[in-house]
Amino acid sequence: MYARSGLLSQRSCSSHGRECATPVLAAQRRNNSTATKIAVEFDQSTGVAVMRLQGPPVNSLSLDFLTELCINVEKLEMDKNCRGLILTSSQPKVFSAGLDIMEIYGKSPERCGEFWRAVQEMWLKLYGSSMVTIAAINGSSPAGGCLMSMTCDYRIMADNPRYSIGLNETQLGIVAPFW
Ligand SMILES: CCCCCCCC/C=C\CC(=O)SCCNC(=O)CCNC(=O)[C@H](O)C(C)(C)COP(=O)(O)OP(=O)(O)OC[C@H]1O[C@@H](n2cnc3c(N)ncnc32)[C@H](O)[C@@H]1OP(=O)(O)O
Numbered sequence: 206m207y208a209r210s211g212l213l214s215q216r217s218c219s220s221h222g223r224e225c226a227t228p229v230l231a232a233q234r235r236n237n238s239t240a241t242k243i244a245v246e247f248d249q250s251t252g253v254a255v256m257r258l259q260g261p262p263v264n265s266l267s268l269d270f271l272t273e274l275c276i277n278v279e280k281l282e283m284d285k286n287c288r289g290l291i292l293t294s295s296q297p298k299v300f301s302a303g304l305d306i307m308e309i310y311g312k313s314p315e316r317c318g319e320f321w322r323a324v325q326e327m328w329l330k331l332y333g334s335s336m337v338t339i340a341a342i343n344g345s346s347p348a349g350g351c352l353m354s355m356t357c358d359y360r361i362m363a364d365n366p367r368y369s370i371g372l373n374e375t376q377l378g379i380v381a382p383f384w
Contacts (some may be wrong), residue, residue, distance in 0.1 A: 219225040219360070226294065243273045244295065252288040254281050254336075266349045270305070271323040278330045290334065293341040298367070300342045301350030320354035323367060324349065331356040348374040 242260035247253075256277060258264040281287045294300045308320045331338055331353065340354035342362040351370050354360045362370060374381070 211373060215283070230314055236320065241273070241278050242270045245277050245281070247284070247287060249286060252286055253291065254287050255288070255291045255293065256281075257293055257295040258301060261296060262351070263292055263299045264296050265302045265305035266324065266327070266353070267305040267308055268320050271327045273327050274332050275323070281336065282330075282334060289337040291339045291341055292331075292353070294343055295298050296344065297351075298345040299344040300340070300368075300370075301353055302345070303347050303349030303374070304379075306377075327343070328356045342368075342370065344368055346370040348372055348377075348379075 216314060222381070233246070242258070242264075244259055245256045246255045246257075248255075256274075258270075260267070260270050260275075278290070285380040304324065309317060312320070337359075339359045339361065340357040341359060342354055345368045346354055346362075347369065348371075351372055354370070363367065
């Protein structure tokens with residue numbers, strides 16, 4: 206069983222003969238908060254990992270959150286024993302509120318660029334994963350939350366009329382950049 210994120214070993218990697226930053230170092234660079242927003246449990250006997258989103262109050266996708274999520278997906282991806290990933294929420298009534306609005310309001314173009322790259326990295330990692338990915342949507346999942354679940358192979362949503370899902374970001378005046 207994996208404990209929590211942030212516990213990646215300080216591995217180094219090599220690309221075209223050059224040393225490159227390890228994921229854990231990238232996280233340390235970006236992550237100012239010590240609180241863990243992602244919890245992963247890996248069951249060796251089934252080869253299935255459950256990733257619980259636990260960023261209060263509503264799992265909004267901040268730069269820290271996205272970084273931690275990507276590192277954890279990457280870590281599972283590297284584990285040959287892990288065949289499946291279930292993504293779900295620990296927060297009541299909400300799977301994910303989508304992008305953290307505060308990350309895209311009043312920020313510099315550089316910071317916005319860094320943030321949107323992290324958004325792109327998140328959906329590319331999930332969409333391109335070699336694991337079977339399932340979103341267990343146990344609450345509302347607007348905009349970026351919907352995007353996150355759409356990049357999984359399968360989606361199952363709790364049957365509750367109070368939960369909503371969909372792409373509502375244009376109502377907020379947010380236009381996704383060209384990718
Ligand atoms: C191939 C690629 C294609 C790509 C296409 C898509 C690209 C664009 C993708 C995404 C864009 C976005 O994600 S923009 C964000 C859109 N999100 C929303 O509009 C969600 C708004 N929130 C809600 O609807 C509700 O909060 C909720 C249904 C998620 C939960 O409702 P609930 O009643 O349980 O909780 P509150 O509303 O009281 O909220 C609690 C608390 O959380 C704050 N909050 C909510 N959402 C966000 C958010 N997205 N970012 C930051 N903060 C958020 C809310 O303000 C409350 O804070 P306070 O307690 O301090 O008031």
